[in-house]
Amino acid sequence: MSAAHDRSPGSPLAALVACLDAAVGADCSQSICAGVKAGLERYAAADQGGLDRVLPRTGGDKYGRHLLHRDPQGRYTIVAMTWESGQGTPIHDHCGMWCVECVQAGRIVVTSYDRSEVSGAGGGDGEQVRFARAAEVTAGVGEAGSLIPPFDYHVIHNPFDARAVTVHVYGGEMERCQVFLPAGEGDLYRAETRCLSYSADG
Numbered sequence: 001m002s003a004a005h006d007r008s009p010g011s012p013l014a015a016l017v018a019c020l021d022a023a024v025g026a027d028c029s030q031s032i033c034a035g036v037k038a039g040l041e042r043y044a045a046a047d048q049g050g051l052d053r054v055l056p057r058t059g060g061d062k063y064g065r066h067l068l069h070r071d072p073q074g075r076y077t078i079v080a081m082t083w084e085s086g087q088g089t090p091i092h093d094h095c096g097m098w099c100v101e102c103v104q105a106g107r108i109v110v111t112s113y114d115r116s117e118v119s120g121a122g123g124g125d126g127e128q129v130r131f132a133r134a135a136e137v138t139a140g141v142g143e144a145g146s147l148i149p150p151f152d153y154h155v156i157h158n159p160f161d162a163r164a165v166t167v168h169v170y171g172g173e174m175e176r177c178q179v180f181l182p183a184g185e186g187d188l189y190r191a192e193t194r195c196l197s198y199s200a201d202g
């Protein structure tokens, strides 16, 4: 177990898990996400950049994805992500799962998109979709945001010189999502299912 996974009594991660265990008992996604957001903001303050010191670096365009905790009842997972300068995601969804994200180190840019269908493939791979940029937010340490379906098409990108670290809490385990890759013409994208895995340390 690495320092990032330390859940000994009194550790920042133990406090976060206790907070999330309580938060996921709320009766709607909005209320759950509000409780999770408060927990993540406290975690960022308590962690004091600890995740940034212990999580390994990744090369190329492959951002790091580290499982910190899986709720034994399957209600949520806590995943830390590392973003070296220039790394980011394509436009993607969260397959209908709520998510709350909080910055632990550095800064990230989150761009959200509105979608409109163009040609159907039953909502699956190969579907052609047009996206329009809806909003762009730069988030720094301790700043958190929620993604509650159906408004969940977005890109995370680190255009800054310094590495960024974020922690994401999902309402389950996100093993795959749909990504949207440029289809060669302006705002036109092609849907593709992407399986997600964790970096080597878990």
Ligand SMILES: [Fe+2]
Residues within 6 Å of the ligand: 092, 093, 094, 154
């Ligand atoms: Fe995402």
